Amino acid sequence: MHDEQLEEDLELEIDNQQVSLLPPPDTEYTTMDTAIKETKNFAIQHGYVLSVTGGENEQKKILQCRHAPHRKSMQRSETAEQQQRKSMSGTCPFKVYVRKTKEGTFRTHWNGQHHDHPKPTTMAMYHQCRSLDEDQDILATKLLSEGAVVKEVVTIINKGREVPIAPKDMSNRRQALEKARNAGRPPIQVLLDNLEQERWIYVVEYEPNGPLTHLFLAHPDSITRFQFAPTVVFLDATYKTNKYGMPLLHFCSRTATEDCYTVAFAFLRGEAESDISWALSQFQERIGFRNTFCILTDRALAQINAIHNVVPEMKIVLCRFHLLAAVKAHFSQLVDLETLDDFMTEFSNTIDQPSKTRFEAAFSELESKYKSIPQGFEYLRKTWLPFSIHFCKFAIDTFTHLGQYTTSPAEGLHRVLKAYILSSKSKIPSTQRCISNYVVNQDNELKRKIETEIFGQPGYLRDVPILKKLLGKVSVACLRYLYTNLKAIKAHPEDHCDCKIHTTHQLPCRCVLSKTLRKGQKLTLLHIGRCWWLQAFDIDVDSESSSDAAGMLEPLTQKELYKEKKIKGGSTKAQVPRAIRIAKKVEKKQKPFPKIDNTTNKSNIPHRQIRPHSVPTAMTQMDREESDTNSFLPVSLLMPFDKKAKQRMDAFDNID
Secondary structure, eight states, X not given: OHHHHHHHHHHHHHXXXXXXSOOOOOOEESSHHHHHHHHHHHHHHTTOOEEEESTXXXXXXXXXXXXXXXXXXXXXXXXHHHHHHOXXXXXXXXXXXXXXXXXXXXXXXXXXXXXXXXXXXOGGGSGGGGOOOHHHXXXXXXXXXXXXXXXXXXXXXXXXXXXXXXXXXXXXXXXXXXXHHHXXXXXHHHHHHHHHHTTOEEEEEEOTTSOEEEEEEEOHHHHHHHXXXXXXXXXXXXXXXXXXXXXXXXXXXXXXXXXXXXXXXEEESOOSHHHHHHHHHHHHHHTOSTTEEEEEEOSOHHHHHHHHHHOTTOEEEEOHHHHHHHHHHHHTTTSOHHHHHHHHHHHHHHHTXXXXXXXXXXXXXXXHHTTTOHHHHHHHHHHTGGGGGGTOHHHHXXXXXXXXXXXXXXXXXXXXXXXXXXXXXXXXXXXXXXXHHHHHHHHHHHHHHHHXXXXXXXXXXXXXXXXXXXXXXXXXXXXXXXXXXXXXXXXXXXXXXXXXXXXXXSSOOHHHHHHHHHHTBOOOGGGSOGGGBSSXXXXXXXXXXXXXXXXXXXXXXXXXXXXXHHHHOOOOOOOOOHHHHHHHHHHHHHOOOOOEETTTTEEOOOSSOOOOTTSOOSSHHHHHSSSOOOOOOOGGGOOOOOHHHHHHHHHHHTOO
């Protein structure tokens, strides 16, 4: 009885909802379009939607409920599966007729049958209710044309709307805009036109009358930035960037500010060695590896073999993150969690050994300690040890890698890039437009950061006298490396220096810094690798030896020397640079023999000689100007004499 009562209540509730779906009143209108529009608006306001049928007959139109059966379904029989596919079709008999009267007006008339479905809780299920007004239409078109993501456009448009739009609406609109933009051109032609218009450097290969197989592209601004100074290259592939499933090979590098950026892309047919070799060959031909210290990649044999084939002299660094993750995943199946943590710590220490002998000894000791899991060490010997020269510290610290041990910066760029790509099912031309937006924004951000570091540095770095001539010329990251080593020298002056930072980072080691501090001199750009420069300077570093660079260092001022004395003690006596000492010796050798006056038996030598303007002073112009050009001239072409130079020469004359 209880179940029967519930069914009756439910039927009564449905009947009440059906009655609440009021039919439009019989009304006369002047035109057919006005009658249809007003009838549809009335239906939407009362919770249902009408669609027009009747073909091209201008005398009579039929407005039936959106849940009415399709006309084709009424003319032929359909299976149950076919009926289920039509989610919006139903059996609602509700109709409204619009007929032309004898007087020439148009009159609406309801057929007298009610709806057989309840009133929906939301009208968002009907696309007729999700239409945009004029302002929203203009805004949506503008956002989608500029490459905005669909979900962001939907969020913006839905603000203040009673009936929210669906993401599918904006996806359909974006496809319509793309179709109109292409103007009937095939996708490959659209791609080539976009690349030509945006000045991309590109190479395209595709099968005759077939699909695209290879596409290499690089932006001119990225090429200019890459060729500015020697650096490292990250090589990694990412996926789900296009509807064809083509992997995207990503060439990345780093700036002086230690920010990773994109240099080039390559869409490939697959990840075979031949495909990677093609991409590397195009990079070598169009951009070049001349300014590359090394290439970082994960343990992809196709990439490693391709690098050896295309640039056999190139140094390779395998990603340490992928190495440790793979080893941990393998050993996690052999030992418990606590033992795994201890093993990974000891294994990390093993590959960080400073020499090959110590590495072999540490590995043997590790193997003997964990001799209960020989299958794990067999995996290490077969899979990783053949590539030990590409990830062990004793091997990779023999060349410059700028402290880069992983491909994590490239992985981070993948995430940023995919935020620009509209969909993983996009076509190649659409993906290329998204990549173009990403590269332009990336270049603007890099320029902003470099300009910021040129005109401003942290206060604790500006207070170090030895770094004065580097401010605004090298990156803050470089200054931090130097500052850290200077603090270590003052805290532990007796510690041994392995001088590796000069090789690995292109920076002066602790030995050079200690010597510079003892002589009371300043560092210049001649001691810093070009990979740390913020902008180009007119200095030929390759023509200067390290000893010449040390001789060209400028002395500290008396105030700075006194500050150094208070910090670390020592003499405040000014140090004469080697270039000045050599000039003084040459001057003494070339000085003519003084003439003797026979009448007075006195020489014509003045009581105190004043140096002529051509005698070198000590780079006085660089001390006098707030921002110098760091253009180091020969000794005979130094700056002219001035008051400050005279005071400095007087100080030099008084030095023994």
